[in-house]
Amino acid sequence: MxxxxxxxxxxxxxxxxxxxxxxxxxxxxxxxxxxxxxxxxxxxxxxDFSSAGSSPGDQSPPRAQPLSPARRAWLPALILGVCAVLLGGLAVWFAQQAHQVRAAAGTNTALTDNAATSEANGQVATAVNTLFSYHYNDLDKTQQAARTLLTGKAVCQYDQLFAVVRQHAPQQRLVVTVTVTNSGVEMLTGNRARVLVFATQSDTSTATKQTATAGAMFAVDAVRRDGSWKVENIDTFNGESQTSSCG
Amino acid sequence: MTRPRSLVLVALVLALVAAGAAGWTGWSWWSAAHDDSLRYSQTRDEVLRSAQQAVQNLNTLDYRTAESGVDLWVESTTGTLRDQLTQGRQNFLTQIRKAKTVTTAKILDGAVTELDDRAGKASVIVAIELTVTPAAGRPTTKRERLAGQLTRTGSTWKLSSIGQVPVSAA
Incomplete structure (x- = not known):
């Protein structure tokens, strides 16, 4: 149980x-x-170690030759150092070559920058047409328009010129039309440009009903301000003496 | 063992930095050498230089050295302009010897107005001042507004046409 x-x-x-x-x-x-x-x-x-003929604790076949472990340890550093020096030298040489190529081309972007070139060219030509065209009856209109188109030294240059115009234009009842026939941007760097201008000046004296035409050549140094090109200097190739009074 | 190992590290870093620098500057050189706008810019400058030199040559003539002067005209030009000058050579020489004038030109300014790098054609405008000294009498100066075309011949640019810009009632 x-x-x-x-x-x-x-x-x-x-x-x-x-x-x-x-x-x-x-x-x-x-x-x-x-x-x-x-x-x-x-x-x-x-x-593996035993087949290599040494015990795992002791990793030195080098121990048989006492100088080579040190050499082997320094060798990678030496190779890398030489590489560093060679590559560094190469870098310097490349940099010099690149600089030479760029320096030879300069910073002038006239024609290379098509849009900026034609903008500068067009605006300078329009400015010249406006600045030097006038009607004896409405000289203020030209001078007012000029204010927005001029800057720096050109303001003074223009004032001197227009003082003469104000003297003679009403007497002879002059109507002057200036038309740019050829112009070329010779230099364009950022917001500065130099434009060579050939223009035709047509003077009509309504007093004598006679028209005289003449060709003009000058270079315009222009600066870009607030998106539009303004005339800064007019170079008539007469040396500095002509414009020295305008500083 | 730590000293060589840290040195390897330093050398490695230096080598990598140098490799990076070489890669960067190498690329910079390559891209500059293959930059179309840089090459175009150089061509533009070369065209203007050639144009100014050619205009200078064509507007310089001394009756005493007329022959070499006219040779230089021909050398500075190409195409139909060159043909015209070659054909008119004898005529120019007789005229200049008769007139006994010395003409020198000073380039006032110049600009490239068009440049077709591929076609090898360019247009320029050049402002010059001519001084003509006659056998007897005072030298006279006058300014001329010139417009011309250049054509690439081989590796150089030569004038293929040149003329005064007319004063037209526009």
Whole structure:
């Protein structure tokens, strides 16, 4: 009678044990496997070392020749240093060549920058037409228009010229029309330009009903302000003496 | 062992920096050499120089050295202008020897107005001052407004036409 009562607990203990065992047994294999893999990896490496004929702790066939480890250690530094010097020299040479090419071309973008060139050319030509065309009856109109087209030294140059015009134009009843026939931008750097201008000046005296035409040549130094080109200097190729009073 | 190793590192960094610099400047040179607008810009300057030199040559003549003077005219030109000058050579020589004048030119200014790099054609305007000294009498100066065309012949630019800009009632 005691057996039926004693058996079940022992079985349950046995079951628990087996369960524990299985639980315990299942956990160890994983570390055991990994350690086995580690050791096999270590075995391979150690096997390599042993096949090379030295123990893993001692990595020195160099020890037989005492000078070469130092040399081998310095060699990469030396090679890299030489490379650095050579590449540095190359960089300097390239830079000089690039500079030479760019310096030879200069900073003048006349014609190379098509849009800016034709803008400067067109605006200077229009300015010249406006500045030097006048009607004896309405000189103020020309002079007022001139204010927006001139800057710097040209303001003074123009005032001197227009003082003469104011003296003579009403007497002779002059109507002057200036038309730019040829112009070329010789220099254009950023907001500065120099334009060579050929113009035809046609003077009509309504007093005598006579018209005289003459050709003019001059160069205009212009600066770009607020998006539009303004005449800064008019060079009539007479040297500095002519315009010295305008500083 | 740490000293050489850190030195390798320093050398490596230096080499990399130098390589980077060489790459950058090399690219800079290459791009400058192959930059169309830079090349175009150089051509423009060359055209203007050639034009001014040619105009100077064509407006310089000394009756005492007329022959070499006219030779220089021919050398400075190409195309129909050159043909005209070659054909008229004898005529010019007789005229200048008779007139006994010395003509010199001073370039006042000049500009390239058009440049077709590919076609090898360019247009220029040049302002000059001529001084004509006759055998007897005072030298006279006059200014001329010239417009001309240049054509590339081989590696040089030569005048293919030149003339005064007319004073027209526009």
């Amino acid at each position: 005691p057996t039926p009562t004693s058996e079940p607990p022992s079985r349950t203990v046995a079951r628990r044990l087996t369960r524990r065992r299985t639980l315990v047994d299942r956990t160890p294999p994983a570390p055991a496997d990994s350690s086995a893999a580690d050791s096999s990896a270590a075995d391979f490496s150690s096997a």
